[in-house]
Amino acid sequence: MTSFALRRGLMALPVLIGVSLLVFVMARVIPGDPVLIATGLERAHPEELARAAQRLGLDRPLPVQYADYLGRLVRGDLGVSLRHQRPVVDLILDRLPATLELAGVAFVLSLGLGVPLGVISAVRRGGPYDYLAVLVSVGGMSVPAFWLGLLLILIFSLNLGWFPASARGGPLAEAAWAIFSGGGIRPLLRSLSHLVLPSIALAAPAVGLIARMTRSGMLDVLGEDYILGARSRGLPERSVIYRHALKNALIPVVTVSGLFLGRLFGGAVILETVFAWPGIGRLAVLAVGRRDYAVIGGAALMVAFGFVLVNAAVDLMYAALDPRIRYG
Amino acid sequence: MDRIKTWVGHLRNDRRAALGLILLIALLVGAVGAPILSPHSPNDFFDGVRETPGTEGHPLGTDSVGRDLVTRLLYGARVSLLVGLGATILAAFVGFAVGAIAGYWGGWVDRGLMVVVEVFLSFPAILLAVALVAFMGPGLSSVVLALGAVGWTDFARLVRGEVLALKEREFVAAARAAGAGDLRLIVRHLLPHLAGPMVVMGSFALASAVLSEAALSFLGLGVSPPTPSWGSMLADGRGLMRVSPHLTWIPGLAITLAVLGFNLLGDGLRDFLDPRTRY
Numbered sequence: 001m002t003s004f005a006l007r008r009g010l011m012a013l014p015v016l017i018g019v020s021l022l023v024f025v026m027a028r029v030i031p032g033d034p035v036l037i038a039t040g041l042e043r044a045h046p047e048e049l050a051r052a053a054q055r056l057g058l059d060r061p062l063p064v065q066y067a068d069y070l071g072r073l074v075r076g077d078l079g080v081s082l083r084h085q086r087p088v089v090d091l092i093l094d095r096l097p098a099t100l101e102l103a104g105v106a107f108v109l110s111l112g113l114g115v116p117l118g119v120i121s122a123v124r125r126g127g128p129y130d131y132l133a134v135l136v137s138v139g140g141m142s143v144p145a146f147w148l149g150l151l152l153i154l155i156f157s158l159n160l161g162w163f164p165a166s167a168r169g170g171p172l173a174e175a176a177w178a179i180f181s182g183g184g185i186r187p188l189l190r191s192l193s194h195l196v197l198p199s200i201a202l203a204a205p206a207v208g209l210i211a212r213m214t215r216s217g218m219l220d221v222l223g224e225d226y227i228l229g230a231r232s233r234g235l236p237e238r239s240v241i242y243r244h245a246l247k248n249a250l251i252p253v254v255t256v257s258g259l260f261l262g263r264l265f266g267g268a269v270i271l272e273t274v275f276a277w278p279g280i281g282r283l284a285v286l287a288v289g290r291r292d293y294a295v296i297g298g299a300a301l302m303v304a305f306g307f308v309l310v311n312a313a314v315d316l317m318y319a320a321l322d323p324r325i326r327y328g
Numbered sequence: 329m330d331r332i333k334t335w336v337g338h339l340r341n342d343r344r345a346a347l348g349l350i351l352l353i354a355l356l357v358g359a360v361g362a363p364i365l366s367p368h369s370p371n372d373f374f375d376g377v378r379e380t381p382g383t384e385g386h387p388l389g390t391d392s393v394g395r396d397l398v399t400r401l402l403y404g405a406r407v408s409l410l411v412g413l414g415a416t417i418l419a420a421f422v423g424f425a426v427g428a429i430a431g432y433w434g435g436w437v438d439r440g441l442m443v444v445v446e447v448f449l450s451f452p453a454i455l456l457a458v459a460l461v462a463f464m465g466p467g468l469s470s471v472v473l474a475l476g477a478v479g480w481t482d483f484a485r486l487v488r489g490e491v492l493a494l495k496e497r498e499f500v501a502a503a504r505a506a507g508a509g510d511l512r513l514i515v516r517h518l519l520p521h522l523a524g525p526m527v528v529m530g531s532f533a534l535a536s537a538v539l540s541e542a543a544l545s546f547l548g549l550g551v552s553p554p555t556p557s558w559g560s561m562l563a564d565g566r567g568l569m570r571v572s573p574h575l576t577w578i579p580g581l582a583i584t585l586a587v588l589g590f591n592l593l594g595d596g597l598r599d600f601l602d603p604r605t606r607y
Binding site for chain 2: 014015018019021022023026027138139141142143144146147150151153154158262263265266267269270273281284285287288289293296297299300303304305307308
């Protein structure tokens, strides 16, 4: 197990270096003038620019600049936001919990809706339920999440007034804790009411994908001999489906759960803008408008790093749970 | 030609794929025929008044500054199709090259290229596209490049997997014995086998490129105004949701139907080319 963990860790290393190289290339090589970008100076005297370039080390060869960049990265330095005049790392860490909360709730929601939908669809294959489930899943994948978000705001917020249209209603975990520490249930309700619309919009595309994967997984598994075996031993159909089939049908779904979380993070980039949700996506999108390039690059880098590490952790968990993977 | 005939025959039994094809034909007709279908220019202003749907001369009304909505939808279809096709062709081309090289040569070349693929997959696609457009500056070509840059990895993985399996087949050994070089082998002998799966993936890639283009223009990172794009039309209608909800409903519906069309067509093509997955 230790050797597997070590190998898996070593596999992540080149990817992390690649991620940093890609962000570096984006920030330093693609744009017209990196000095203008780094300083935010629009019209400056050439001499002033030259001094700035020297101060920032932008006059040195690119490989040297990259080594420099990596060195600062290792020390947790992603640069300073021009707009906020604060370290980018701090800005991102401030907003990370909000994005994690939104993506986490959407994740639970998409599994909670997608798996049952896929099971019904597979068990009632070819029937009206199956047709409806397939329709919902293709529809969920085709509707732009940000449009769905706008429609939810239009219907449930502006017209019906059931849920707030924007902002976060306080951290969910704190609100939940308030119940036990004498704060009552109001903070939790407030926090949840703000989460309802954005998390539904964010989950919709994932529901479709998970329902599809569950459906095809179930159809594969239901044709296996051990299912026939279970049925021939006279087990009730419910037990066959939920205890024997579903467990194995879900393996592919669970395997890509890390990938799903990554997708939800991507969706959050846009939905946070729609719902004025104070997370990393909104930070990055606002930074684009303000030409705050350190923040854009930093946000992309941090999210990608998180994704690589989460995937490595998921793999390790599997190896711990299923020995076949370690020796496979 | 025969294959196309067979496929048309297949469509009769696959109503979903037929629906997808109808949606896409409508999209294409709208995009190509925009100047014929509408008497207006997408940037003509009418009285500066916002009209509701059903007004004479403006069946779907006008937008926040009084431009005809139908006309802007038709011209917006051009942007969606252009960006979608451009990004998908770019992604397919790069993905094919990388995937074929990785699968064909294997070894450290394969391992190295797969690390590059993983690097690109580590970013949420839309975040990477946002960052790329931010650094390149908005505009049609930036959007195409950015969406191509996030889309090629799917093609690369598909092609690599297929090539890994195909290169062990006898016909490859036969071609090599007949004196075919590496490049000729890949292009003349392996590519034809990959055409089917690549077309299927291309259809799904188009769906996601159209979706991403809409998202980028919604965020103000798409084609420059006043060129109409469905995403920027949605952003425009956002402030007027309460008084003119049609400015939110209609462009979003257009995006959804176009994406649905490509998704349904992709499903249909896959079922046709690989009947094992047929429902």
